[in-house]
Amino acid sequence: MRRALAAGALLAALWWVLTEGAGGYGLGALFIALALAWVLRQPRTGTAPRLRGAIGFAAFFLRQSLLGGLQVARLALVPAARVRPQLLELRLNLPPGPATQLLAAALNLMPGTLCVHLAGRRLVLHVLDARMPVEPEVRAAEAQLARLFGFTS
Amino acid sequence: MTGLEGALALFLLANLAVALVRAARGPTAADRMLAALLFGSTGVGVLLLLAHVGTPPHMPIVDAALVLALLAAITGVAFALRAWSAEGEDDGGRS
Amino acid sequence: MGAAEGLSALLLLLGAFFYLAGTVGLLRFPDVYARLHALTKADNLGLGCVAAGLALQADSLAAALKLVLIWLLVLAASTVTAQAIARRAQELGVSPRLDAGSAHAVDGRDDA
Numbered sequence: 001m002r003r004a005l006a007a008g009a010l011l012a013a014l015w016w017v018l019t020e021g022a023g024g025y026g027l028g029a030l031f032i033a034l035a036l037a038w039v040l041r042q043p044r045t046g047t048a049p050r051l052r053g054a055i056g057f058a059a060f061f062l063r064q065s066l067l068g069g070l071q072v073a074r075l076a077l078v079p080a081a082r083v084r085p086q087l088l089e090l091r092l093n094l095p096p097g098p099a100t101q102l103l104a105a106a107l108n109l110m111p112g113t114l115c116v117h118l119a120g121r122r123l124v125l126h127v128l129d130a131r132m133p134v135e136p137e138v139r140a141a142e143a144q145l146a147r148l149f150g151f152t153s
Numbered sequence: 154m155t156g157l158e159g160a161l162a163l164f165l166l167a168n169l170a171v172a173l174v175r176a177a178r179g180p181t182a183a184d185r186m187l188a189a190l191l192f193g194s195t196g197v198g199v200l201l202l203l204a205h206v207g208t209p210p211h212m213p214i215v216d217a218a219l220v221l222a223l224l225a226a227i228t229g230v231a232f233a234l235r236a237w238s239a240e241g242e243d244d245g246g247r248s
Numbered sequence: 249m250g251a252a253e254g255l256s257a258l259l260l261l262l263g264a265f266f267y268l269a270g271t272v273g274l275l276r277f278p279d280v281y282a283r284l285h286a287l288t289k290a291d292n293l294g295l296g297c298v299a300a301g302l303a304l305q306a307d308s309l310a311a312a313l314k315l316v317l318i319w320l321l322v323l324a325a326s327t328v329t330a331q332a333i334a335r336r337a338q339e340l341g342v343s344p345r346l347d348a349g350s351a352h353a354v355d356g357r358d359d360a
Contacts, residue, residue, distance in 0.1 A: 017317055021310035069266050069293030072286050076273035083282050084347035108288050108327040114281060116334040126281040126334065130347050157257055161264050168271045175274055183280040183337035187287060193325045194291035195267065197318060198298050205302050215314065222318045225325035233332040
């Protein structure tokens with residue numbers, strides 16, 4: 001029931017944004033009902049995102065992607081700057097599944113990390129600048145995702 | 154709205170042209186795949202700016218940008234699913 | 249020029265700056281992996297700034313959120329595509345050009 005309400009609210013908000021608040025709610029209700037029926041038929045993954053975790057993750061992600069863009073800008077535009085790439089292999093604490101896939105996707109937009117291989121808990125990253133402390137950043141992102149999916153309080 | 158949008162749209166188009174030439178030159182096939190990324194981020198940026206040349210904004214162009222973004226996302230997911238199924242979900246094939 | 253208009257122009261210029269950084273990175277970085285860093289991080293931040301700048305000009309909240317939605321879609325598209333390209337490059341046997349001084353440092357730090 002909670003799942004249906006949350007999905008329904010999200011879909012209604014999506015319709016409102018897509019139509020720029022111009023109405024068309026009769027047609028909207030039809031599409032929302034169809035989409036909701038499809039969503040509720042999907043098997044549960046057991047990892048429902050938490051609202052508070054989502055807000056924390058969004059703030060963390062925005063800050064990190066800003067830093068990521070700034071780092072690339074510095075390495076690209078400062079004449080003396082030079083990339084110092086390396087590969088880094090890590091063992092993740094998160095259970096394999098949506099959480100690790102979202103982690104890899106988020107890391108691609110965070111400073112200096114690009115996922116080149118993810119299988120189970122094994123993650124291989126391409127690191128743009130070997131001088132940056134990448135592992136603490138990955139662990140911080142992991143902790144954020146653990147809160148998002150409710151693996152920790 | 155301020156006249157800036159048109160100039161910046163042209164600037165982004167120039168970026169897109171230079172980047173596409175670079176991507177097409179390779180040297181590897183993977184370099185040429187970078188073009189897919191360029192249409193997503195730069196292409197959508199150009200469309201959004203063009204929509205806002207003049208007042209009021211031309212919202213149909215924003216919808217075109219939305220569709221381009223959606224297509225880029227679907228392409229990316231299809232590409233990723235292909236890459237996964239090609240390799241399989243092993244836990245340590247690569248040394 | 250109002251404050252919102254000024255901030256909007258500033259964000260648009262900042263966006264163009266990040267797009268430029270992404271293009272220069274694409275030209276300057278040594279291999280496909282490093283170029284992926286340039287395109288995913290810089291270009292998406294550029295689009296984020298452009299979308300935010302245009303959202304400030306929007307005449308309704310829904311129209312502004314639509315620009316944010318477009319940005320999020322492109323973010324998702326870029327990160328998934330970049331990862332697939334990196335993976336494909338590995339399969340094709342494209343080995344990343346690594347920094348000689350830190351090739352052995354696997355903990356992400358070296359003392360340079």
